[in-house]
Amino acid sequence: MGSPENGSDEPLTPGGRLFLQKEMNQVIYSAIGMAQPLDVEALKSVIQSSPMFTHPRFCSLMVRDSVGREHWRRTHVDIDCHVVPVHGPIAEGLSDEAAVNEYLGDLSTDSPGLLGDDKPLWDVHLLMAHRCVVFRVHHALGDGISLMSMFLASCQRVDDPEALPTIGPPSSAKKRRGGGGEWWKAVVWVLGVVWFTLVFVVEFVLQSMWMSDRRTPVSGGAGVELWPRKLATAKFLLEDMKVVKSAVANATINDVLFGIISAGFFKYLDHRCPNAVREGTRLTGVAAVNLREQPGLQELTNLMEGDPGLRWGNKFGILLLPVRYHRSCGDPLEHVRKAKSMIDRKKKSLEAHFSYKIGDVATTYLGARASSLLNYRIFCNTTFSISNVFGPHEEITFWGNPITYIRVNISSLPHALTMHMVSYAGRADMQILVAKDIIPDPDFLAKCFEDALLEMKAAASTALKI
Structure with a gap:
């Protein structure tokens, strides 16, 4: 042109x-x-x-x-x-x-x-x-x-054609800071933000430049984005995830999801290549995080019209979410507890905002090529990608034709494994896209994730009855 x-x-x-x-x-x-x-x-x-x-x-x-x-x-x-x-x-x-x-x-x-x-x-x-x-x-x-x-x-x-679909997390948890008069809580909170931001930003820079995950049977790398792909779907009930969430104090659906990911990974690795992965091996995930002020996006018209807080385009940062490989720990809920502990620390930092800003600045001043190479290095040095988008709570139609599912995936990354979950009308489907020469059996991996949730639900139901 x-x-x-x-x-x-x-x-x-x-x-x-x-x-x-x-x-x-x-x-x-x-x-x-x-x-x-x-x-x-x-x-x-x-x-x-x-x-x-x-x-x-x-x-x-x-x-x-x-x-x-x-x-x-x-x-x-x-x-x-x-x-x-x-x-x-x-x-x-x-x-x-x-x-x-x-x-x-x-x-x-x-x-x-x-x-x-x-x-x-x-x-x-x-x-x-x-x-x-x-x-x-x-x-x-x-x-x-x-x-x-x-x-x-x-x-x-379906239930009210004149109303907009309701989207967003099942419950909106507000950030809790120090109450009125308790100034020291605010000081502690600010110090925590500064500390965790410093720690995770340094880790982010190291992971994007030099530090990389140890090789495992699910690792990708440079050039893997060009390899042939296979796709499988893991299907969950949000009600099951809520049962697990209620058994772990102050947990969120994202905590449960990441607990499922870690537990499912370990099940898959133990089955496919027992003893091939060292105890404590770090598997780092790259998670996309929405940075808009209203993640629920109830006012869809405002987003379409360019509301400053809901601007159109790409406004997300990334978090590095590491898990450590361990053979069966006995209690399935321990995966959720560990995920919550790690994610809580991430939430106290500005890592996602830093990653967004550094990409914006790098693209503006160094050029899109330099910025893309930086991002590419991050994906080459980590193990998998994960995202979660909350869809409609209610069943919906597209021009009168009822929708039975909504599923999302993206084209290939250097990762051998990318996962994208979308919830819809009480269900959540996670698309699992793999490089099929590295992970030839994504349907079995999907079953590992589904079984992990069912085991967590059984453990949660037992714990809640005690």
Whole structure:
């Protein structure tokens, strides 16, 4: 494309530029299951009348000026170029879930095919035989919270079509600081923030430059983002997670999730390669953390209109969440207690804000290439990725067609294992994307996570009865 010639062109944000670099070329895949058969023409009409079709990011080309700097340029959107009907089953003999996961696994290695200068960076795949709508959106257009809000703005609640879907954590826990007159508690809190920020920021810098996890059978590394992928789904009931949460004082759903991750990891490693991993080996996860002021995003319209506290785009930091490998510790709830202890310390720090700011500054002053290499090093030196997006509490419909599930994954990272959980109407589905030459059996890994939660629930139920 030529250089920008008018004032209508808008420069990309630092985050948007980062996700266009080859090392961090990320595409988000959202699979929406539908209860009724898909109607191609009706879905095209729905998309054309949705906020997505009028949002500036989704009707703009990505162009570069004479010095190579990226800009958004408004263009006409041809809906037929963005909607891809896929007729017939993906593969014979597979269930709908397995077929959709196979399609997404193959698609996740095809992210360069989405890049081009001829149309905006998104499309929609309609898997007709499996009643699944797949939204493929480049990460430069926005993060998970932004895209979730855009999608829900086009949906209606089953129980109340006039009301917006309710999203956000099951219970909003406010940060507790010192009460009135107890000034010393505020001082202790500030000192804690300073101390933990210093410790974790130093650790973050070391992990991004030199320090790396010990190699294990689930480790990735440089170049692994290009390897073929497989996808599996771990399914949880939020009610089960709440039972576990209630058995560990002041725990959150995220604490329970990370406890499940650590317990499931250890189950998988003990089964697949017993005695291959040293006791106490550190496995570090990279977790995406929303930095918006209102993580529940009840006012979806404000986000779409650019409310300063809810601005569109990519506004998230990352946390390094380490776990130490241990063989069975007896009490399944111990995984949640350890996860809570570690995450509580992380919450007292400004690590996520630091990571966001350092990426913003690096992209602005050193260039997107330097920033992408820094991020790439972090992923090469750690073991896995994890994110959790809270979806609607209620069942919803997309233009009258009831939604049966909402699942999300992203294109490949140097990690051999990435996990993304989305909750919806009392359920939570976690997509497990793996480099299949390193982790050939993601369905078994998914079962390890599911079994870990059931064991924790049984232990929690027993503890609550005592």
